Amino acid sequence: MARARTSIGRTIAAHAILITWTVIALFPVFVTVVNSFKSRRAIFADPLALPWPQHFDLVGYTTVLKQGDFFGYFQNSMIVTVASLFFVLLFGAMAAFALSEYRFKGNLLMGLYLALGIMIPIRLGTVAILQIMVAGGLVNTLTALILVYTAQGLPLAVFILSEFMKTVSDDLKNAGRIDGLSEYAIFFTLVLPLVRPAMATVAVFTMIPIWNDLWFPLILAPAEEVKTITLGSQVFIGQFVTNWNAVLAALSLAILPVLVLYLIFSRQLIRGITAGAVK
Amino acid sequence: MGALELKSVTKSFGSTDVIKGVDLEVAEGEFCVFVGPSGCGKSTLLRIIAGLEDATGGDILLDRKRVNDVAPAKRELAMVFQSYALYPHLTVRDNMGLALKQAGVAKADILRATDKAATMLSLEKLLDRRPAELSGGQRQRVAIGRAIVRTPKLFLFDEPLSNLDAALRVATRIEIARLHRELGATMIYVTHDQVEAMTLADKIVVLRDGRVEQVGSPMHLYNDPDNTFVAGFIGSPQMNFLKSGPLGLPGETTGIRPEHLQIKKDGSITGTVSHVEKLGGETLVYIRTHPHGLLTVRLFGEHDHSVDSDVTLEPDDKRAFYFDAAGRRLR
Ligand SMILES: Nc1ncnc2c1ncn2[C@@H]1O[C@H](COP(=O)(O)OP(=O)(O)O)[C@@H](O)[C@H]1O
């Protein structure tokens, strides 16, 4: 940024706003993690106190690891999230390429139709989805969840990616065609690498709702061996007593994988969000 | 090898007609330049020849064979783009060799072909770099190299020099002319710059609004334009257009090139000097007149004319062109 356009006052104001926002955003995470390391009494006595030395207690974690097949839940969540993400990105990018690259009858209508899903929550169709899954014998399988989440993620993916793909140079694609690359090769080797930042953006926006979802696991896959971690953690929340140590520990553990995935995508994500804004 | 023929080719995007019936023959080994203002359909016509767009109507013949339904890669042509369009993930060598690799040519032969093209364009030192590590001029040379490697029947250039600075543009222009002489291949070159067209072409095709206005050698178009559009487009500075009536000359409009208009005493046109451009070798004097508007006079060498002084002009009648009300040439 040009020196002439920065002033100390503005810099301080900007940082103050950003820091405040960060504190507000991180506060719940902080409280969750801190309290997961405390005894039940300490949680209620002084929720904001740091765990050590006198309140430190791993009872939450030991309960979680003893109760049920926690690693199994973890694995289920991971499989569902990664598989859904893969299909959303693959099919979303392919549809976006077709919509932005080829002129055909109904191109615009098709784009609008696909984008409609952004505005209509997929949960409205829960009953029908359940009927389909029952008919297809997919109840209590991870496949059911992957199918639903792929459908849920596609509209936004198609919408964002097709906007980005319009910015990829026509000349580059045409050069590939003249050199004898197939449309698939052009898509995978020329176009996809150039829209990587957009793919990362879509990945993050798609991943988090899937990981956190409670609705579809509860309805489509409540069986023990296909439970996701969000659903698995619910056993600690009772109608009358809630095992807060265990809930907080389970939530803290559940943050980790998303954090890792986020870190993988974040560099690309920042580029995606700022693309066009800077430069 | 490499003769091209277009037979009443048309192209519409939806309801807008972009190419409105183009007939053209380009002989083997010819350097043909499509020139015209921006948006007149030059690139579209070139993409139709390349097979990147389907023609709405008409036939495209390469070596007397109809190729309307042949895929771009199978037409044995190469294209150089204004934006270079190098593959960002490949090195210079791989960029140049990709087409041969796709065609299943042996590795050793690809190596030989890329080396040869690199030598022709002095790219040897850059072969292992990626496009991001090259300057604009180098990128365009790589793009030209990529075209050469394929030894195509037909080279297509779409404004290849537009993104280069003035000095590089001249250097690359000379390089392209040299390549045409050395390779003897048929080339079609699109530009909106009439200087490039004049300096490179064996044959110029002047396009306007999706139609061919005139086809001919540079000197033919310069000396014998069919209409006011071609007369105005070819030649720099632009031809002056005077109203014939007040001068007692034939037709509606009289066209006279800036070098054929003289500033002298008791000339038939009176005006005042509005601006003077001194270029060293020549001096351009812009003169406001009534009723002809702003006229340009080109004088060789250095001349002093002060702005706002009154002058009179005399056209050289023998070098004038006469046009009717519709802009058509009267011969
Ligand atoms: N894909 C397209 N869809 C609709 N209109 C187009 C398309 N490509 C080009 N055009 C239109 O065709 C006309 C000619 O374009 P173009 O061939 O690129 O012109 P030039 O290269 O002579 O500047 C322009 O008016 C442009 O808007």
Ligand SMILES: [Mg+2]
């Ligand atoms: Mg163009």
